[in-house]
Amino acid sequence: MCLPTIKYKLADIYEADGAGEKAEKLLLKVLTGDPYNEAACLQLLKLYVANNQRARAAKLYSAFSERFTKDLDIVPDKRLFAIIRGKAPHQID
Secondary structure, three states: OOHHHHHHHHHHHHHHOOOHHHHHHHHHHHHHHOOOOHHHHHHHHHHHHHOOOHHHHHHHHHHHHHHHHHHHOOOOOHHHHHHHOOOOHHHOO
8 A cells, every 4th residue: 555545544534533634634735745636636625525615625626726737738637626516526427
């Protein structure tokens, strides 16, 4: 198991234990080290939406999407936008 996967699982454990702030800090740290990490962004978006922090989710998505498009000239995974729209990632075509 690689280090990022362990961090995602740890963030899940924090969230399940009611320590959403710890999960957020961990995921933000992952994104600081790897600003193009779609998996970390997706998990953080889910955390924000689950905690009714839609404005934070929208701000994160906007900054991430802009950075991804501007720096890499590609569109981020459509599951990220689906979370903002209130859809579960598995509901995407």
